Amino acid sequence: MNQAINAEELTYYYSSLLAVDHISFGVAEGEILGFLGPNGAGKTTTVRILTGQLRPASGRAYLLGTDVSRNVEKVQGQIGICFEVTNLYEQMTAIENLNLFARLFGVDAFDADALLERVGLAGRGKDRVETYSKGMKQRLMVARSILNQPEVLFLDEPTAGLDPTSSEAIRRIILEERERGATVFLTTHDMMEADKLSDRVAFMNQGKIVALDTPHNLKQQFGKRALKARVLNTSGELEDREIVMDDPQTPQAVQELFSSENVVTIHSEEATLEDIFINITGRALVE
Amino acid sequence: MNPRLIGTLAQKDLSIFFRNRFFAVITILGIIAYLVFYFVMPGTVDDTLEIGLYSPVSIPAFEDIDEEGLEFVTVTSEEQLQQAVIDGRFIAGISLPADALARLLAGESPVINAFFAADVTPEIKDAVAMVIQELGYTVTGQTLYIDVSEEVLGLDLGGTPLPPRDRLRPLLAVMLIMVETMGLATLISSELERRTIDAVLATPATVADVFVAKGIAGTGLAFGQAALFMAIVGGLDKQPLVALTALFLGALLVIAAGFIIGAVAKDVLSVLAWSMPVIIILLIPSIAIAFPGSVTGWVEALPTYYLVDTIHRASNFGAGWSDVWQNLIILAGFDVVLAWAGVVVLRRRMQ
Numbered sequence: 094m095n096q097a098i099n100a101e102e103l104t105y106y107y108s109s110l111l112a113v114d115h116i117s118f119g120v121a122e123g124e125i126l127g128f129l130g131p132n133g134a135g136k137t138t139t140v141r142i143l144t145g146q147l148r149p150a151s152g153r154a155y156l157l158g159t160d161v162s163r164n165v166e167k168v169q170g171q172i173g174i175c176f177e178v179t180n181l182y183e184q185m186t187a188i189e190n191l192n193l194f195a196r197l198f199g200v201d202a203f204d205a206d207a208l209l210e211r212v213g214l215a216g217r218g219k220d221r222v223e224t225y226s227k228g229m230k231q232r233l234m235v236a237r238s239i240l241n242q243p244e245v246l247f248l249d250e251p252t253a254g255l256d257p258t259s260s261e262a263i264r265r266i267i268l269e270e271r272e273r274g275a276t277v278f279l280t281t282h283d284m285m286e287a288d289k290l291s292d293r294v295a296f297m298n299q300g301k302i303v304a305l306d307t308p309h310n311l312k313q314q315f316g317k318r319a320l321k322a323r324v325l326n327t328s329g330e331l332e333d334r335e336i337v338m339d340d341p342q343t344p345q346a347v348q349e350l351f352s353s354e355n356v357v358t359i360h361s362e363e364a365t366l367e368d369i370f371i372n373i374t375g376r377a378l379v380e
Numbered sequence: 381m382n383p384r385l386i387g388t389l390a391q392k393d394l395s396i397f398f399r400n401r402f403f404a405v406i407t408i409l410g411i412i413a414y415l416v417f418y419f420v421m422p423g424t425v426d427d428t429l430e431i432g433l434y435s436p437v438s439i440p441a442f443e444d445i446d447e448e449g450l451e452f453v454t455v456t457s458e459e460q461l462q463q464a465v466i467d468g469r470f471i472a473g474i475s476l477p478a479d480a481l482a483r484l485l486a487g488e489s490p491v492i493n494a495f496f497a498a499d500v501t502p503e504i505k506d507a508v509a510m511v512i513q514e515l516g517y518t519v520t521g522q523t524l525y526i527d528v529s530e531e532v533l534g535l536d537l538g539g540t541p542l543p544p545r546d547r548l549r550p551l552l553a554v555m556l557i558m559v560e561t562m563g564l565a566t567l568i569s570s571e572l573e574r575r576t577i578d579a580v581l582a583t584p585a586t587v588a589d590v591f592v593a594k595g596i597a598g599t600g601l602a603f604g605q606a607a608l609f610m611a612i613v614g615g616l617d618k619q620p621l622v623a624l625t626a627l628f629l630g631a632l633l634v635i636a637a638g639f640i641i642g643a644v645a646k647d648v649l650s651v652l653a654w655s656m657p658v659i660i661i662l663l664i665p666s667i668a669i670a671f672p673g674s675v676t677g678w679v680e681a682l683p684t685y686y687l688v689d690t691i692h693r694a695s696n697f698g699a700g701w702s703d704v705w706q707n708l709i710i711l712a713g714f715d716v717v718l719a720w721a722g723v724v725v726l727r728r729r730m731q
Contacts, residue, residue, distance in 0.1 A: 144582055166584045174582045180575035182392070184399040196388045197583040237579070 095158075097122040097245050097276035098143060102152035105138050112138045114300035115152065122244075125267065125277040127291030127308075129284060129366065131376065135300040136280045137177055140247050143278070144174055156245055170198065173243030177250045177280075179230045183223040187214060187233050190222060191240055198241040212236040213262045228259030235263050239270060246270055249280045264290060284366035294366060298374040308366060315372050316364025320347065324354040331357065381592060385585045389593030390600070393567055397601065400566070410559060411605055414552040418545050418613050431508065432473035432495075434461040439481050439519065450511065458493075465495045466533045472496045472508045484519045491527045505530060542696055549615050550691040551666035554684060556609055557602040557630045558662050561637040562655040564598035568642025568726065569651050577730060587730065591723060595635045603631035610695065618698035625708060626690040632715040633683055637662070639722025643729040665689070683714035 098120035105113040113135045120126045130136050141147040143154050145165035154161040156168045181190055191205040209218045212232040222230060235251060248267065252260040267290055271277055281287050287294050288308050295305040304311060312318075318338040326332050334354065336346045338361065350356060370376075398404045433452045453470065455461045461473040473495040483490040492512050496505060509528050516526045571577040580590060606627045610616050616623050637658055645651040665685035669692045679685045686707040693699030 146578065146582060166586065169582055170584045172582075174579070176575065176578060176582075178575050180579045182396060182576055183574070184396050185392075189395075193388065193392050194579070194583060197385060197580065197585050199384075199584070 095122045096120065096155075097124070097157055098126075098278065099155040100139075100143065100152070101154070103139065103142055103149045103154060104151040105135075105142060105147060105149050107138075111300055113142065113149070116297075116300070116302045117152075118295060118302055118305055120276055120278060122276055123271065123274055124292045125271055125279060125290055127287030127294035128278060128280040128297060129282060129287050129294055129370065130297035131282060134297040136297055137249055139297070140174075140249050140278065140280055144172060144247055145169055170241070171243060172245045172247060173238035173241060175231075175234045175238040175246075175248045175251050177253070179227070179234060181222045181230060181233060181237070184221060186219050186221055187225075187236075188218040190233065191237060194237050195240055200241050203240060208236050208240055209233075212266060213259075228255045231255055232259055232262055235266055239266070239275075242273070243275060245276045245278065247278045247280075250282070251279070252281070252283060252286060260286075284370070288366050296370055296373060298370075298376070303373050304369075311366065311369050312364050315369040318364070319362050320359060321362050322350055322354070322359040323357045324350075325357055326355075381586065381588050382584070385583075385589045386593045386596065389580065389585065389590060390596040393594060393597035394600070397563055397567060397597065400563075406559060407563070407601070407605065410556060411609055414556060414609060415612060418549065418552060429471045429504065430469065431511075432461045432464050432470035433476075434458050434473070435476040435480070436478040437476075437481055439476065439515070450507065462495055462533060465497050470497070471504060474508065474512065481519065484516055487520065489525050489527055491529055493529045493531065496530060496532050545613075546696050547669065549610070549613055549695060550669050550688045551663070552613075553606045553610055553615065553627065553691055554630065554666045554688055555663060556605045557627065557634055557687075558637075558659045558684075560598060560602035560605070560631075561634050561641065561659060562651060563601060564594065564634060564638030565641035565645060565651045565655055566648055567597070568594060568638060569645045569647065572642070572729060573647055581730075587727065591639075591726070594639075595632075595719075598635045598638050599628070599631040602634040603628050606631070610691075615691070615695040617695075619694040619700055622694040622699065622701060622704060623691055626687055626694065626704070626711070629708065629711045629715055630684070630687040632719060633662075633687070633711075636715065636718030636722040639719070639726045643722070643726040683711060683718070686711040686714070 096119045098118075100116060100118050102115045102117055103113050104111070104115050116135075116139065128136050128139070138147065142149050143156065143161065145161045145168050148162055157171055159168050161168050182193070185193070187209060188205045191208060192203070195203040195205075206215070206218055209215055212235055214229060214232055214236070217225070217229065222233065225233065231251065235248070238246060238248070246267075248263075251263050251267075255263070264286065267277055267279065277290075279287065279290060291308065293305065293307050294311065296303045304315070306314070320336040320338060320343075322334040322336070324332050324334055334350060336343060336350065340346075350359075364372075398407075430451050430453055433454050434457060435454070455464060455473075458475045461470075461475055464470050465473045475493040475495065477490055477492070480490045480492065494505075494508050494512070496508075509530075512526055512528055571580075577590065581587065607616075607624060610623060610627065641651060641654045641658065645654050662682060662684045665679045665682055665688045668679050668685075669688050690699075690704045690707045690711070693704055
């Protein structure tokens with residue numbers, strides 16, 4: 094499969110601070126890559142380099158085979174970006190915002206109403222954006238990022254701080270865009286979202302990519318599966334028991350649990366991406 | 381650069397500008413207020429002209445001179461006389477030497493100094509000379525040749541005396557231009573503050589497209605208003621191309637000032653804080669034209685001096701290209717240097 098994004102030894106400094114430290118990775122066409130990391134890990138800087146907003150101190154970024162630094166305009170015509178901060182023209186209506194960016198992208202055949210309906214903003218297109226709630230603005234940002242039917246879609250924390258309805262609407266659009274054939278670069282520190290949507294996830298910490306694989310493989314490699322049981326002890330109080338799975342002793346431990354304890358509930362539990370991130374980096378995604 | 385993208389961005393800037401109620405009101409009411417202000421000012425000059433007189437010795441005959449439309453006011457020193465002419469209190473001043481009376485009575489021709497304001501007409505100069513000759517006749521009873529030494533104080537424009545509102549016209553036109561500095565700076569500052577510039581630059585639009593679009597929007601607003609004002613108040617009647625060129629170059633100054641202020645200001649309030657002193661300083665040369673003698677030569681260090689002076693000369697005295705080309709070149713030079721500085725500062729802020 095062709096690579097939609099190819100980063101080679103990207104490095105970036107803010108003054109003397111090394112924000113991105115020689116990272117290399119690729120994203121296949123049609124793939125959703127979850128880019129996970131805590132605040133300040135270098136995620137947004139990486140997005141800015143890949144989208145031509147920042148020039149790397151060293152290394153090269155290729156989008157759809159084009160060197161980003163050498164042909165920014167060509168690259169930017171093929172991508173869509175949903176920024177972390179809300180940066181809409183708030184004095185303008187939603188339709189005016191979309192029409193403005195359609196003209197900047199050179200999109201002639203464009204139905205703003207249909208796009209607004211798709212993101213759940215039907216009937217609000219003629220309202221000024223300053224009257225929108227945060228969730229509505231974010232949905233409009235997503236609409237703006239896909240109006241040129243981008244081949245690569247960059248979404249920087251698209252659901253941060255949103256209500257469940259808005260978050261779900263945005264997740265649905267991400268999957269629809271993947272269905273259309275777009276490659277999605279999803280920056281987030283929401284491990285549940287990344288786990289749910291991503292084909293692969295990359296963990297970024299202190300400017301470096303410390304792990305990159307499918308969620309399943311990462312869990313296999315770094316996580317531990319376990320059986321969590323709740324038992325009633327002799328004093329009549331509830332206690333938790335944990336049995337590590339994938340261990341030669343597991344069958345015997347399960348047998349002993351049921352023969353010696355009064356088991357109330359039992360269920361299996363997988364490691365989360367959060368657990369794995371902590372396991373790898375020693376720090377949490379949200380600090 | 382892409383003309384289609386520049387057009388789209390400039391259209392967006394103008395649209396956002398007029399959605400800001402503050403600037404929309406300032407722009408529309410500003411023109412109306414300046415027009416009202418212009419038209420309520422006297423449109424004609426006072427028929428009675430005051431002439432200052434300094435004489436170390438009393439010459440009673442002078443009090444008998446009765447020229448229609450001339451009124452003599454006595455001052456106590458020649459310095460006071462000159463300053464009053466410079467300040468515009470007298471259209472002319474006559475300074476008699478201490479031996480004037482004695483020489484006249486002896487049948488000799490004394491030298492009498494006559495001081496004139498910068499824009500006094502030849503007719504008034506002739507009238508003053510006639511008054512002096514009449515003085516000689518009144519004192520001696522015979523026609524004597526009196527040597528009159530004429531001195532123009534300040535810039536000799538040699539035109540007609542200006543009605544106050546025409547004297548104010550350059551000030552009002554330049555105010556219209558300069559106030560747009562605040563509008564452009566606010567547009568830029570809010571783009572940076574709200575990060576909408578990031579969204580624009582993530583499209584095929586380049587930094588150059590953004591700069592040019594902002595320049596077009598800023599120049600269009602400033603130049604359009606000032607040109608409209610000048611057209612309505614008759615400021616384009618005499619040398620329209622010269623006046624319009626000056627207004628255009630003045631509007632380019634707005635871009636430079638707007639870029640610099642927009643780049644250094646953090647928000648709309650700080651735009652206001654930065655803009656006011658800049659605008660006030662840039663308006664000082666206009667005050668010098670509106671109120672002659674109120675400002676000294678240092679105003680020539682300000683770029684707007686060359687703008688105001690050109691507008692004043694072209695609209696009030698019909699000065700042509702050959703009269704003001706130096707002004708226009710200096711003004712264009714200021715435009716280039718300041719616009720370059722503005723682009724550099726703004727580019728750094730955007731990065």
